[in-house]
Amino acid sequence: MWNDAAQRLPRTKLRELQLVRLQAQVARIDDRVPYYRERMAQAGVLPEEIKSLEDLVRLPFTSKAQLREGFPFGLSAVPRSELVEVHMSSGSTGKPVVDGYTRGDLELWGDLMGRTLDMGGVGPDDVVQNSFGYGLFTGGFGVHYGAGTIGALVLPISSGNTRRQLETMRDFGTTTLAGTPSYALYLAEYARDHGIDPRSLGLRKGFFGAEPWSEAMRHQIEEDWGIEAFDIYGLTEIIGPGVGAECPEHDGLHVYEDHFYPEVVDPETGVPVPDGTEGELVLTTLTRQGTPLLRYRTRDVTYLIDEPCRCGRTSRRIHRLMGRTDDMLIIRGVNIFPQQVEEVLLRIQGVAPHYQLVVDRHGSMDTLEVEVEMTVDCFSDDVADILALERRIEAELRSALGIQATCVLVNPKTVDRATTGKAVRTIDRREVRTHV
Structure with a gap:
């Protein structure tokens, strides 16, 4: 396997390496990033007091809010002259999150x-046909750099331009597709609509991420294309894609622990929970130079597999993401993730894997329309x-979710497609009505 020694390092040796890298990173951050120096002082912890991996809990959390407050380079640990590339989030809910990279x-990456x-x-x-978006988004460049590292031929086609995607597959003999899972579904649908059997194009592998997706969606993609589909994980704040991925066992995503230390904490209290217990994933970058982060709260819900x-x-591995704490819908006191709805829909013959959840409030009652x-x-x-x-779908949803939802079947091709980015699965009108 690629970088075999690092991936097979005995657990005792891996933990020793993690501690050495954590201690060095904390000392470096304290020396170079005023924001963290102040936060650590407030927490009453000095770099030299980090004696074990268990001492990690003494360090402060970092959230997206702090990254936005430090826009653009307030949390950088190197001079501007040492940064050679920048990526950032869309900034759709505020100032974008910036990640600066050294060579x-x-x-x-x-x-x-x-x-x-x-x-x-x-x-x-x-x-490798790379259908992740290029530009400031991390997805396209992450796959591009990885494919180049192992010597694969990269087709940097980016997202969208669906007809050309299919032509490129056929012309260049694409074996591997990378992109969002929702776009893989749309691409297969588009192919069939234009008289092309997706399986005839010869794909063998697919690497999908950037949005939550269910096991049922994986099966649908594999059936559409005749491929083996792998879940990949990453986020702009940490490095982009490349934090973890599935192996052929498909039993959770391996976290690259020699570079990122994972914790899972209770979302409400921030207290770490035992391996196997569901909570919020927290990541510490052990070797990042440009924008190192301590205990970054990802908002992704999962659990650790030891x-x-x-x-x-x-x-260690993380279970495939169950959703996000900030994507989680609370409807009449019940916590619901879009993936739970997706799992139900993809079991039912007669419906396509394209849907939206519309949450509203009538009087004091929250409603869910699918x-x-x-x-x-x-x-x-x-x-x-x-x-x-x-009615059948509503009964299945009530059994799976524990609440009543209204199903509205719509004509084929009427739900918005994710042709250039992530699919918008949820429309929450409660906040809009609150401010009317």
């Missing part, structure tokens, strides 16, 4: 994404058939 950071692609069996003989993996890699497309085959003018399918 060493880019080399690290390439190595980690090389591990990711190699983990799925990609090598120098492969053609049992050895059959693939031989020794890093708009989902009918498939072309099941599209019917018979009102009784449509109503019967809606």
Whole structure:
């Protein structure tokens, strides 16, 4: 496997390496980042007091709010002259989050994404069609650097331009597709609509991320394309894609623990929870140079898996993401993630994997409406058939979620598609009405 020694490092040696790197990183951050120096002083902890990995809990958390307050380079640990590349979030909910990279950071990024692609069996003989967006978004560049590191041929096509995506697959013999899972579904749908069997294009592997997706969606993508689909994980604040990924066992995502220390904490209290207990993922960068972060609260909900993996890699794994604490819907006191709804919909014949959740409030009562497309085959003018399918879906949702939801079946091709970015799964009108 790529970088075999690092990925098979015995757990005792890995923890020793983590401690050495953590101590060095904390000392460096305290010396170079005034914000952290102040926060650590407030917490009453000195760098030399970090004697074990258990002392990590003494360090302050970092959140997206602090990164925005420090825009653009307030949390950088190197002079501006040492930064060679910048990526950032969209800034759709405020100031964008900026991640500045040194040359060493880019080399690290390439190595980690090389591990990711190699983990799925990609090598120098492969053609990687990179449908993640390029630009300030991290997805496109992360896959690009990783494919280049392991010697694969990269097709930097970016997102959108769906007809050309399919033509490129056929012309260049693409073997590997990288992109968002929702776009992979749309691409297959578009192909069928234009008389092309997606399986005829010869893809073998797919690497998907940047948005939560369910096991049912994985099966749908694999069925559409005839491929093996791998879940990949990362976020702009940490490095981009390259924090962790699935191996062929598909039993959780290996976190690259020699570079990122994972914790899972109670979202309300911030107290670490035992391995196997669901909570919020927190990450500390052990080797990042440009924008190192201590205990970054990702808002991603998962749990840590400490049992050895059959693939031989020794890093701990995280369960595939169950949602985000800030994407979580609380409806009539029940916590709901869009993926739970997706799991139900993809089990039901007659509906397509394109849906939106519309949350509203009537008087003091929250309501959940699920708009989902009918498939072309099941599209019917018979009102009784449509109503019967809606009632069945509502019953399945009530059983899975524990609350009543209204299902509205809509015509094929009417739910907005994610053709250039992440799918918008939820529309919450409660906040709008509160301010009217």
